[in-house]
Amino acid sequence: MKHRKKIVTNVTIKDVARAAGVSIATVSRILNGSAGVSEELAARVAAAVVELGYRPNDVARALKVRESRSIGLIIPDIENPFFPALVRGVEDAARQQGYAVILCNTDGKLEEEERYIRFLFSKQVDGILFTGGVDCDDSLGLLASLPIPVVALDRRAAAELSAVVCDNYQGGILAVEHLFEQGRKRIAFIGGPARSSSAIDRRRGFLDTHSRYGVVVNGRLMITGNYSFDSGYRAAVALMESREPFDAIFAANDMMAIGAIEALTEQGINIPDDVAVVGYDDIRMAGWYKPALTTVRQPVYEMGMAAVAMLLDQISGVRASACEEKFKPELIVRNSSGGREGHDGVSSI
Amino acid sequence: MKHRKKIVTNVTIKDVARAAGVSIATVSRILNGSAGVSEELAARVAAAVVELGYRPNDVARALKVRESRSIGLIIPDIENPFFPALVRGVEDAARQQGYAVILCNTDGKLEEEERYIRFLFSKQVDGILFTGGVDCDDSLGLLASLPIPVVALDRRAAAELSAVVCDNYQGGILAVEHLFEQGRKRIAFIGGPARSSSAIDRRRGFLDTHSRYGVVVNGRLMITGNYSFDSGYRAAVALMESREPFDAIFAANDMMAIGAIEALTEQGINIPDDVAVVGYDDIRMAGWYKPALTTVRQPVYEMGMAAVAMLLDQISGVRASACEEKFKPELIVRNSSGGREGHDGVSSI
DNA sequence: GTGAAAGCGCTAACAT
DNA sequence: ATGTTAGCGCTTTCAC
16 A cells, blocks of 8 residues: 555645646646646646645635536436446446436435435536436436526437437337247236336337237236336236236246246246246346346446436537437347247356 | 426525525525524525425535535445445434445455545545455555544554444454354364454354363364355355364354355255354344354444444544454354254244 | 624635 | 636535
């Protein structure tokens, strides 16, 4: 461990100016790379800076220039395996531009969302990245009322807000087409919360693909879950108890798919021989699970990065109007659907 | 969506004062709940606040009182399944006290750690929660040189820093005792990075328990990994190639345990009949994996909360000197070690 | 009980 | 090219 002087009192731009024998304006100019400063003074100031261990006070700067170089990131729950990659994408992009990201977990609760929105506003964040819960319309209204750029993540653009999403409709199509190609005809659907835009779009993809293939959907094979393991488990139990025959399940996320598989397996039903299962998201566990889960991948990390880029464009005024960036989902075929990829070993990690 | 007025210009304490017909000092007193303000003025100010939609500017307050009510949280990688629960614990505790948390991913790289430490210092965070990489001694030195409270997380307290840890030595003991109780005698060890304090302590628990049971350790059964799935996989391959007989593996984290099981299973080795496996951490996947993983759980969420409590104590000056809080690990018996818990279904979720 | 005023550390006119 | 100064929004003495 290198020895370092303990900094006791915060050293300010004033101290640097005194030490270098210049005015604070000159120090500020040099620090900010403004043009028109002599080599000599620049050197003297630079020396004083390292000598004193000076670091600019960002909150003073923020107060002066009305820009905190920080953004808020509101998500339901970092412990939900869908979010870490998203957060990492956001953080990487933000850091690259010198922005701090303040993380906010709301559990999708409206009151927490609004609490955090106000909190972030007080903190003077330059923008907010928002992934709300199912009933986030009120929050979106509050966001729209604030004079801060906002981009919605993984939620369809509402009102005049920008958004970064993945094409959930297309994802639903991908899943069902794959199942049809495997020769499955009676596909059960375990959906997400009724009002969630992602859930709605995936469901629409499911239904439309059936029409397009001329297959009639059995409504009793459609169940609504809430994206949790438990709801997937319960959905599969309900499916079995209904005694409606089915040879496949498309679950609107991986957690529910895994929950369903657990329930099915406990009853001696073989995956994929008896029932093929396709999930959604391609969370990390999907590749390790037995059977390895066929799923629809969203480029979550990239979406996080894109959202930051869009937000910063808005902050800097490059982009004024609301816009939507839509990513393409990708079908990842593994064992649970009986796809031909076969055993999914270490190579998939 | 409720209708809300779009706030165009930021309204300041001055506007509120004018609207309420009082001085800004009075507004400030009322907002901060200072004693000695008349009911009447308080009401008038409160009315003006809602009328104008006023929200205090935290960065001005921070500049004035030299306290930003934000803390930095430095971790290697939020995508590592160990960290989400930690981060959530930190965030929940921080929010409860009105603190914002700035998330920083370093990938355990020294340069990123130092970059972020300086960044956070400039941002005037009131304290830093630090989980460094393997070689974080330099970072710890830098941290110690700053006039900001710091608590190390999941790392043994170095220098004069406070720390929140889990008893890794005890965890190692738990794992090995369990394996001995299952009648296993030839236990392989897949350890973490040589200089990581957690890895060292778990290893020490492994070794000491052997001595205590009078079992001599076969050095060729001890392999060093880096906490990744791949390194666990490779370790198991090396173990098999060594042709040393072994009937159990204690891996210093769950990812390596799972990697090892994949490698073993591919060679037709049955878990737990041929080889019992115990992991460490109890990441979420451990309960879902097949076979469900016996592991040593750390109370990660609680550790995150405790770290915030300790940090805030230090910030407020309640606690001046460095201290260490050590949590107890817990053995979670599942199928991979042949423990008697039997099938681990939905109940474990 | 209330107000006037100083000043936190910085940037950006403006003046020289 | 460099210095002087006002002021960002707030809290907090200090007077009254």
